[in-house]
Each structure stands twice: as structure tokens, then as C-alpha cells.
Amino acid sequence: MKNSSSSGFFWKIVALFTGLLFVVGFAYVFITVNLAEKYAQERNQRLNADIAKNIIAEVKPYVEGQLDTTATDDIMHHMMAINPSLEVYILDAAGKILNYVAPYKKVKLESVDLVPVEDFIRTDGEKYIEGDDPRNPGQYKVFSAAPIKENNVTIAYIYVVLASEEYVSASEYVLNSYVLKLGGRAILITFLSALLLGILALWLITKNLNKIITIVKKFQSGEMSARIPVKEGGGINDLAITFNDMADTIVGNIENLKSMENLRRELVGNVSHDLRTPLSVIHGYIETLMIKQNQLTDPERDKYLKIILESTHKLKKLVEELFELSKLEAQQVTAQKEPFFIQELIHDLCQKFELLASEKNIVLKTAHNPNKSLVFADVSLIERVLQNLIDNALKFTPENGEISVLVDSSDQYVEIQVSDTGPGIPKEQIPYIFDRYHIGDKRVSLDNKNTGLGLAIVKKILEIHNVTINLSSKLDKGTTFSFQLPQYENS
Ligand SMILES: Nc1ncnc2c1ncn2[C@@H]1O[C@H](COP(=O)(O)OP(=O)(O)OP(=O)(O)O)[C@@H](O)[C@H]1O
Ligand SMILES: [Mg+2]
Structure with a gap:
């Protein structure tokens, strides 16, 4: 029971902290995988930037302005046999696909956006650029491209998609499993050490908190002198000082109330004492007057009546002055x-x-x-x-x-x-x-x-x-x- 509230608090924070670590860990893996993938693609493009140019150097796809499909088919088949990750397309000057060699003939696009293609040719493959993937409309892949010219006019393009669908899925698989393994291990180590350090830090904080709770409970149970020790440079000094100030104020207020209560008791005691004396005098003389009615001489009777009168005067004065003073003290009089x-x-x-x-x-x-x-x-x-x-x-x-x-x-x-x-x-x-x-x-x-x-x-x-x-x-x-x-x- 003693520290149940603070240990509940401790476990709540530990759960929150662990959850946070998980979220950060997943974000970390996600970003790493994405970056690694981009890195692989960029590397692929840089390595194979000249492929399109090389093809043109090898074959003349156009003979007298006409596409020579037998020549191109031949070289493209050879290239794909050596490097199955390539897909070779021949585009006309507007980007329309004229001929292609791709396995299973799953080409869905009729033309390719020329903007990235021209961008690639202008920068000579130095820039990382993605272009249309004719087999998957809406998706973009790294590519190599080169213009086919006649009389210095571009009449067509060779467009080589560098990571074919199969290659991408195979490389993604390898990459992901590799990155995941690497990321997984890294995250596991980071996660465990962060968890350990975090829990240690939390334990240190809640340890101090436990001390504070113990002292506050002592104070609550009536030990009015209980104060939190304030350490030089302690992280919870503000809390300790605030509590101590509050405790001082409470103790001060209680003492004020006590002294007011004492004053009140004293007043009541004094008043009853002061009232009792003249009252008992009056009582005594009236009793004597009644009992000795016939035996008293006139001067005696006058004397007794005078004493009674004086006592009533005193009573009257006392009551009036007390009333006046209490009104003044209660600040009712302005x-x-x-x-x-x-x-x-x-x-x-x-x-x-x-x-x-x-x-x-x-x-x-x-x-x-x-x-x-x-x-x-x-x-x-x-x-x-x-x-x-x-x-x-x-x-x-x-x-x-x-x-x-x-x-x-x-x-x-x-x-x-x-x-x-x-x-x-x-x-x-x-x-x-x-x-x-x-x-x-x-x-x-x-x-x-x-x-x-x-x-x-x-x-x-x-x-x-x-x-x-x-x-x-x-x-x-x-x-x-x-x-x-x-x-x-x-x-
Ligand atoms: N002028 C004075 N000369 C000498 N002693 C005085 C004088 N005035 C006050 N005192 C002293 O101070 C005390 C308190 O005075 P205070 O007026 O409060 O009470 P009190 O005169 O005794 O009673 P009360 O005024 O209620 O009839 C007096 O009892 C007296 O001892
Ligand atoms: Mg007086």
C-alpha cells in the first residue's frame, strides 16, 4: 500500500516509454529501408547509364529512316540474355513505343513520357531520374536512354528500363530482408539499451518521488515538522521548496488558529469569572434581604441595596465594554x-x-x-x-x-x-x-x-x-x- 500510487505511476510511464520506443523504432526501419532502396536504384542507374548509348553504337536500328526490327530484336535478345534485369524499348520522337523486347509481353503503356528521358540525355546520366515503367502504368523506374539521330535530328530513342519487374521484386526481397535484418538488429540493440537507460532514469526519478510521497504522507498523518530535504542541484528542488513553503504556511495558520482559540477560551473564562463576582454579590445580598426581612435595620437595608446597585452598575459596564471591545476586535466597527x-x-x-x-x-x-x-x-x-x-x-x-x-x-x-x-x-x-x-x-x-x-x-x-x-x-x-x-x- 505504501508506495502503490507511485509504483503504478512508474509502470504507466514505462509502458508509455516502451510504446514510444516501438513507434520510433518502426519509423527508423521504414526510413532506413526507403533510403537503402533509393541508394540501390541510384547506384544501378549510375552503373548502367551508358547502356542505351552502347546499344546504338552496336546496332543501327534505323536503316534509311526505317526501323530495322530484325537487327534490334537480335541485339536486345542478346542483352537480355546476359542481363535479364533490362527491358529495352524503341520510342519514336513523340515517345510512342515502336518496338520492345520484354519477357511475357506484359507491356501496358503505348507511349513514354519524354520529359525525364530528355532530362537524362541532357545531363548525360549524371542525375538520378525515374521514368515511366511501360509494364506498370503509374510506376516509375530508373532507366538509361539515348537518342537515335539522322542528319543530326532525333528521330527516335532507345529507352532501357534498368530494373525490370522481376529484378525489382528479387532485389527488393534481398534488400528488404537484408535491411530488415540489419535494421532489426540495430533497433533491437537501440531499443534494449534505450529501454534500460530509460527505466533506470525513471527509477531514479520515482525513487525521489517515493521519498517525497513518504514525507507528504507523514505530514498528512500529523507529523507537522516533516519537510523534504532540499539538496544542492537536486532535480526536484522546486517541488521540495514549494511543499516546504506550503507546509510552513499550514503550520503557521494552525498556530494562528490555536492562539485565536486560546484567546477565545481565555476571554470566555475571564468573562464568566468577572460576571460571576458581581452576580454572586447581588445574589448574596438579595438572599440576605429576603431571609432577614424583619430583622434588618433601615441603614443596613440601605447599605445592602447600595451594594446591589453598585454591582449591577459594574455588571452593566462590563457587559457594555466587552460588547464594545468584541465588536472592535471582530472588525465590525469602521x-x-x-x-x-x-x-x-x-x-x-x-x-x-x-x-x-x-x-x-x-x-x-x-x-x-x-x-x-x-x-x-x-x-x-x-x-x-x-x-x-x-x-x-x-x-x-x-x-x-x-x-x-x-x-x-x-x-x-x-x-x-x-x-x-x-x-x-x-x-x-x-x-x-x-x-x-x-x-x-x-x-x-x-x-x-x-x-x-x-x-x-x-x-x-x-x-x-x-x-x-x-x-x-x-x-x-x-x-x-x-x-x-x-x-x-x-x-
Ligand atoms: N493615568 C494612569 N495612572 C496610573 N495608572 C494607570 C493610568 N491609566 C491606566 N493605568 C493602569 O493601567 C491599567 C489598565 O487600565 P484600563 O483603563 O485598561 O483598566 P481600568 O481602568 O483598570 O479598568 P476600566 O477602564 O475598564 O474601568 C489600570 O488598571 C492601571 O493600573
Ligand atoms: Mg480605565
């Missing part, structure tokens, strides 16, 4: 950008926080810049950012402190700073304060209203605006959060 005056927004917000600040005797300062800055951002999301930052500043700054929200505009950007004179953030905490559920510093007195989601929301909102938040903090001196928004004119 910034609906519009131009607005940032000073006006800050002024409105500070007015809302004024009461809380005066309760702790904190001065809440905003710079009254006469040049108002028009920024381009989502006004309600930026309001949430500032709300969270001012809320933190107020929450963590001790009584009699100072909080300032300043605006500083440059050419392209408007920088907003929220500073306080609070306890500052310890260096080791700084990398984590923007994480969700991070409730930091033990030095700072935290009531149970904190959810640790405020800064995570701030960071996400600014990310949506492609803006980063900066933080500088000195222990016991104070903290400054700052970020830049684009000016409307330049956006």
Missing part, C-alpha cells in the same frame, strides 16, 4: 470619519467630569486655544478614547492633584495629551496596560468597578484610525498619554 473641532469635544467632556474632579479636589485643566483645530476622525469613537483616558486619570490621581487635557497642532497633525499628577505606572507594567483585563499596580487603590478593558478599547479605536498611542510615565510624578489626529485641511 471609523465614520468627519471633520470636527477637537477643543469643543474636550470642553464638553471636561464639563461632564467636572463634578467627579471637584469631589476629589482635582483641578481639571484644558488649554483655551483661540485657534480651534479641525480634525478628521470618528467623533464618537474619539470621545470614547478621551473618556477612558480622563476616567483613568481621575481614578488613579490622588486628591488635590491635577489633570490637564492639552491640544497642540502642527502643520498636518493635532496632538492631544492627557496628563495627570498621579502615581505613575511602573516600567514593568507599561507593556501590558493596553492588554484586555490588565488591572495593574497594586500600589493604587482600585475599587471593584475596574474591568481592565478601558485601555484595550482605546488602543483598538486608535488602531482603526491608524493612529498609535504614546505613553510617558514617572513613578509618583504622573502619567501622560498622547496621540495625533490628522488635521482636516491636510487629510
Whole structure:
């Protein structure tokens, strides 16, 4: 089972390769036989080119303009007795067959095309030319020819077909069997060695393929570290590199999914934990109120109800913030950008926080810049950012402190700073304060209203605006959060 697919592939290629070799082999034999045959014919023509001339030298076929058949018959018979492969014809000036000597009298043509005949005479037999075969119309044979002249005018031709039908079939037989034997042997040797070499090459390729398949199967069965070794100059490097890259991507994706899954689990765990605390407080106090209905004094009852109210506030806040953050993280929220005056927004917000600040005797300062800055951002999301930052500043700054929200505009950007004179953030905490559920510093007195989601929301909102938040903090001196928004004119 292990390598069945690759060995099936191997045999398929071997079969294809063998088939191809057969086809090439047959083409090779066919071409060789044809060439050998042509070679034999050409050789025959060159050797016997002068035969027609010689005949004329021996006999005078025309005596006073009349064909002397007895003389020609005689010499032609003699010639054919010596060389039975010859067929001798006498043609008139138009190519009509006047007389011939050929065994069995199977001549079918009445005349012979003179074009090749004249071509042959003009080139003096130097060129390989085929002419009509009078016994087989439509077939062409090598020949020798010579003109019969009287007073320098051609009155007839001697036309000698060099390979008579019998000779051709006999020579073809010898030739074919010889060439076939030779070709057959050659092709057998070529075929066997090509087959051997081909199969060897295929074996080498499929051997590598088998290795790859084994590794891919390992990967498939969960061995995520399985990679194909990439050899210098190896023929399958591209495949190996592509597979390895793909495997890396898959492993990366799985790890991403795992970490997202872990985040989700953590979130669900934290949420249920955070919800459980205020819920159990509410549950506990309501139970006490019910059981001890008549035994409770009025101040006790008020105290319990206040605690229940605070817990419901916390629950409400937690649910709202979680909902807000999950929407931001799921990228369901997009910034609906519009131009607005940032000073006006800050002024409105500070007015809302004024009461809380005066309760702790904190001065809440905003710079009254006469040049108002028009920024381009989502006004309600930026309001949430500032709300969270001012809320933190107020929450963590001790009584009699100072909080300032300043605006500083440059050419392209408007920088907003929220500073306080609070306890500052310890260096080791700084990398984590923007994480969700991070409730930091033990030095700072935290009531149970904190959810640790405020800064995570701030960071996400600014990310949506492609803006980063900066933080500088000195222990016991104070903290400054700052970020830049684009000016409307330049956006
Ligand atoms: N101005 C600040 N001064 C000192 N510490 C701060 C300040 N702002 C934030 N921190 C620290 O960063 C932590 C995370 O702040 P974040 O706003 O995310 O949560 P939180 O204020 O505790 O809770 P929530 O905002 O959800 O009510 C805080 O718990 C606090 O330790
Ligand atoms: Mg906060």
C-alpha cells in the first residue's frame, strides 16, 4: 500500500516509454529501408547509364529512316540474355513505343513520357531520374536512354528500363530482408539499451518521488515538522521548496488558529469569572434581604441595596465594554470619519467630569486655544478614547492633584495629551496596560468597578484610525498619554 500510487505511476510511464520506443523504432526501419532502396536504384542507374548509348553504337536500328526490327530484336535478345534485369524499348520522337523486347509481353503503356528521358540525355546520366515503367502504368523506374539521330535530328530513342519487374521484386526481397535484418538488429540493440537507460532514469526519478510521497504522507498523518530535504542541484528542488513553503504556511495558520482559540477560551473564562463576582454579590445580598426581612435595620437595608446597585452598575459596564471591545476586535466597527473641532469635544467632556474632579479636589485643566483645530476622525469613537483616558486619570490621581487635557497642532497633525499628577505606572507594567483585563499596580487603590478593558478599547479605536498611542510615565510624578489626529485641511 505504501508506495502503490507511485509504483503504478512508474509502470504507466514505462509502458508509455516502451510504446514510444516501438513507434520510433518502426519509423527508423521504414526510413532506413526507403533510403537503402533509393541508394540501390541510384547506384544501378549510375552503373548502367551508358547502356542505351552502347546499344546504338552496336546496332543501327534505323536503316534509311526505317526501323530495322530484325537487327534490334537480335541485339536486345542478346542483352537480355546476359542481363535479364533490362527491358529495352524503341520510342519514336513523340515517345510512342515502336518496338520492345520484354519477357511475357506484359507491356501496358503505348507511349513514354519524354520529359525525364530528355532530362537524362541532357545531363548525360549524371542525375538520378525515374521514368515511366511501360509494364506498370503509374510506376516509375530508373532507366538509361539515348537518342537515335539522322542528319543530326532525333528521330527516335532507345529507352532501357534498368530494373525490370522481376529484378525489382528479387532485389527488393534481398534488400528488404537484408535491411530488415540489419535494421532489426540495430533497433533491437537501440531499443534494449534505450529501454534500460530509460527505466533506470525513471527509477531514479520515482525513487525521489517515493521519498517525497513518504514525507507528504507523514505530514498528512500529523507529523507537522516533516519537510523534504532540499539538496544542492537536486532535480526536484522546486517541488521540495514549494511543499516546504506550503507546509510552513499550514503550520503557521494552525498556530494562528490555536492562539485565536486560546484567546477565545481565555476571554470566555475571564468573562464568566468577572460576571460571576458581581452576580454572586447581588445574589448574596438579595438572599440576605429576603431571609432577614424583619430583622434588618433601615441603614443596613440601605447599605445592602447600595451594594446591589453598585454591582449591577459594574455588571452593566462590563457587559457594555466587552460588547464594545468584541465588536472592535471582530472588525465590525469602521471609523465614520468627519471633520470636527477637537477643543469643543474636550470642553464638553471636561464639563461632564467636572463634578467627579471637584469631589476629589482635582483641578481639571484644558488649554483655551483661540485657534480651534479641525480634525478628521470618528467623533464618537474619539470621545470614547478621551473618556477612558480622563476616567483613568481621575481614578488613579490622588486628591488635590491635577489633570490637564492639552491640544497642540502642527502643520498636518493635532496632538492631544492627557496628563495627570498621579502615581505613575511602573516600567514593568507599561507593556501590558493596553492588554484586555490588565488591572495593574497594586500600589493604587482600585475599587471593584475596574474591568481592565478601558485601555484595550482605546488602543483598538486608535488602531482603526491608524493612529498609535504614546505613553510617558514617572513613578509618583504622573502619567501622560498622547496621540495625533490628522488635521482636516491636510487629510
Ligand atoms: N493615568 C494612569 N495612572 C496610573 N495608572 C494607570 C493610568 N491609566 C491606566 N493605568 C493602569 O493601567 C491599567 C489598565 O487600565 P484600563 O483603563 O485598561 O483598566 P481600568 O481602568 O483598570 O479598568 P476600566 O477602564 O475598564 O474601568 C489600570 O488598571 C492601571 O493600573
Ligand atoms: Mg480605565
